[in-house]
Every structure is written in C-alpha cells, then in structure tokens.
Amino acid sequence: MRVLVTGGAGFIGSGFVLRASERRPDWQITVLDALTYAAHPASLDPVTDRVDLVKGSVTDPDLVDQLVAEHDVVVHFAAESHNDNSLDEPWPFVDTNVIGTFRVLEAVRRHGTRLHHISTDEVYGDLALDDPSRFTEGTPVNPSSPYSATKASADLLVRAWIRSFAIPATLSSCSNNYGPRQHVEKFIPRQITGILDGVRPKLYGAGTNVRDWIHVDDHNDAVIAILEQGRLGETYLIGADGETSNRDVVALLLDLMGKPADWFDLVNDRPGHDLRYAIDSSKLRAETDWQPRYRDLRAGLAATIDWYREHESWWRDAKVEAERIYSRLGR
Numbered sequence: 001m002r003v004l005v006t007g008g009a010g011f012i013g014s015g016f017v018l019r020a021s022e023r024r025p026d027w028q029i030t031v032l033d034a035l036t037y038a039a040h041p042a043s044l045d046p047v048t049d050r051v052d053l054v055k056g057s058v059t060d061p062d063l064v065d066q067l068v069a070e071h072d073v074v075v076h077f078a079a080e081s082h083n084d085n086s087l088d089e090p091w092p093f094v095d096t097n098v099i100g101t102f103r104v105l106e107a108v109r110r111h112g113t114r115l116h117h118i119s120t121d122e123v124y125g126d127l128a129l130d131d132p133s134r135f136t137e138g139t140p141v142n143p144s145s146p147y148s149a150t151k152a153s154a155d156l157l158v159r160a161w162i163r164s165f166a167i168p169a170t171l172s173s174c175s176n177n178y179g180p181r182q183h184v185e186k187f188i189p190r191q192i193t194g195i196l197d198g199v200r201p202k203l204y205g206a207g208t209n210v211r212d213w214i215h216v217d218d219h220n221d222a223v224i225a226i227l228e229q230g231r232l233g234e235t236y237l238i239g240a241d242g243e244t245s246n247r248d249v250v251a252l253l254l255d256l257m258g259k260p261a262d263w264f265d266l267v268n269d270r271p272g273h274d275l276r277y278a279i280d281s282s283k284l285r286a287e288t289d290w291q292p293r294y295r296d297l298r299a300g301l302a303a304t305i306d307w308y309r310e311h312e313s314w315w316r317d318a319k320v321e322a323e324r325i326y327s328r329l330g331r
Contacts, residue, residue, distance in 0.1 A: 001026070003074075004070075004073070005031050005074075006032045006075070007077035007079060008077065010077065011186075011216065014040070014043035017051060021050055030067065032063075034055070034078070040318075059100045065107045068104070073113065074108055075227070076104050083270065084185070085185075086150075093150040098153045105158065105161045108167055109167050118174070118223070119171055120151050121212070121239070124143075125141075127277070127278055129276050134239075137236070144274050159235075162233050169232065170232060172223060173235065174222075175239045175277055177214055177215070177216045177219050180303075180304060184315050185322040188301070189315070196257075201250045204268070205269035207264075210243050212279045213240070214238065214240040215300050221290060225290040236283060237281050237283065238281055239279025239280070240292035242297055
C-alpha cells in the first residue's frame with residue numbers, strides 16, 4: 001500500500017511514520033512536509049532508507065494533486081498546532097489547517113484516494129472541572145482559540161466532502177500527546193528541558209487545567225487501527241483515560257527529576273485557556289482491536305525525560321527560539 005503522510009516530519013506525524021514502518025513494513029511511505037520550525041527531519045533518520053521525504057506545503061494544489069494521484073491512502077497530519085502561536089498570529093493556522101485541508105480534499109476527490117484526517121479534542125471546547133462527562137463523537141464543536149477553530153473548520157470540510165462527494169474518508173480527534181521528539185514549545189517538553197537547564201517550570205493560572213494525556217505511540221497505533229478496521233465516513237475519538245491537571249504533571253516531573261515539590265512558578269493565564277479535556281474512546285475500542293499500551297503516565301514521563309536528557313542536540317536550538325517567543329509574549 002502506498003501511503004502519503006502529510007506533516008510527517010512533525011511530532012505526531014513522524015511518530016506515525018516510525019510506528020507504521022515498524023508494524024507495516026510492506027507500506028510504501030512518502031512524507032510531505034513544509035519543514036517549518038516545528039518539523040524535525042532528523043526524527044525520520046531511523047527510516048530514511050525506506051521513506052521518501054518531499055519538501056512542500058499542503059496549500060500547494062499542484063504538488064498535492066501530483067502526490068495524491070501516486071498513493072492509495074493519505075494520512076493528513078499537517079497542521080499548525082500551537083495555541084499560543086495562534087493567539088499571536090492566526091493567519092498561518094487558517095492557511096495550513098483550512099486551505100491546506102481543502103487542497104487535500106479536492107485531490108482525494110479527483111483521484112478517489114482513501115483519506116484519514118487527524119483532528120484534536122480541542123475542537124469541542126472544554127468541560128467544567130467538576131463535570132463527570134467526557135467528549136464523544138456527538139459532542140458539538142465549540143472551539144476556543146484560532147487553532148481549535150481552524151481544526152474544527154477543517155473537520156467540517158472533511159465531513160461535507162464525505163456527504164456531498166462520497167470521498168472515502170475517516171476522521172479522528174485525539175487528546176493531548178506526549179513522548180519523545182515533541183517540539184519544546186509544548187507543555188511537557190518545555191518543562192522537561194527547562195528543568196534540565198535549571199529553570200523552574202511555569203504554570204498558567206493556578207495550574208488546575210486538566211488534559212487527557214496519551215502517549216504518541218498509542219495515538220498512532222489507533223490511527224493504524226482506524227485505517228484498517230474503521231468504518232468509512234465515521235469519526236473516532238482517541239484517548240487513554242489519562243486525565244491529569246497541569247499542576248500534577250509538573251509535580252510528577254519534579255519528583256522524577258529530583259526537584260522540590262514547590263519548585264515552580266505560576267504565571268498569567270493564557271487568554272481563552274480551556275479548563276478540561278476528557279475523551280470517551282469507547283466507540284474506537286468497540287469497533288477496532290485498539291487498546292492503549294502506555295497506561296502509566298509516570299512511567300511514560302520517565303521514559304520521555306530520558307529521551308530529552310539523551311538528545312540535547314535535537315532540541316537545544318529550538319529551545320532558545322521557543323523561550324525567546326514565550327518571553328516576548330510574557331509567558
């Protein structure tokens with residue numbers, strides 16, 4: 001099977017390429033990536049002899065059409081995804097997430113290519129901290145930021161193309177990912193690399209915001225399961241029952257890295273900061289054989305810390321730039 005992975009040099013996309021190359025060695029994989037600041041081609045080093053890397057944007061209609069025509073399946077990871085950046089400059093999110101998805105949809109419509117579209121639980125907005133419910137596939141979209149609004153827009157385009165043009169597609173929305181090779185602008189790697197540099201973690205607001213954490217390998221195993229076992233036209237939510245407050249995540253990191261429990265600072269909250277995400281992945285588990293393997297967040301974080309400790313050359317330059325931007329934004 002010939003598989004085109006958009007955004008395949010980013011964190012989750014490269015993780016998918018590595019997992020698919022290991023679990024499905026007969027797949028012929030091409031990566032399309034714009035290689036912006038958030039991409040890291042070195043993440044693909046273990047499979048460079050087996051994977052073709054094409055530098056280009058999903059907003060380029062001719063390039064997207066050419067590549068889609070040459071493949072049987074498109075797995076569409078490509079997206080701008082950092083909330084803070086979307087609050088600072090929304091246009092790249094509209095361009096990549098909305099226009100880019102439109103270009104992919106038109107190409108798969110022309111060529112009858114199977115599509116799987118990657119989304120996020122952030123499209124559903126947030127839940128109260130004391131709300132016992134979780135997001136399901138039927139939860140109305142209610143995005144809070146330019147990032148989540150553009151992802152919700154992309155999802156609606158995919159669903160419209162499924163209904164209006166009968167494209168063979170599935171969608172998935174996942175909770176917060178963690179693991180090796182994540183850009184240091186994101187919450188967990190920012191704290192890990194900061195602690196390694198002797199910098200106290202920073203928590204927005206009171207640190208009580210809750211995220212439903214899932215290891216990147218579990219997410220990508222779920223995508224493989226949806227590709228092979230999911231029903232066309234359906235949306236699947238991917239979660240590993242990992243609800244944990246940001247403050248508790250920092251507490252785990254401090255404990256694992258030998259720092260005092262109170263060694264952190266509270267900073268001004270981010271505008272529109274969602275309170276709580278929670279995923280009900282029962283539909284996915286009922287219709288496929290997928291189950292999360294990384295059920296112990298502490299163990300998963302310990303392995304993630306080890307990876308960043310052992311790969312400083314991978315993240316050092318990006319760390320300098322990310323902290324410069326955070327400093328400008330006062331965060």
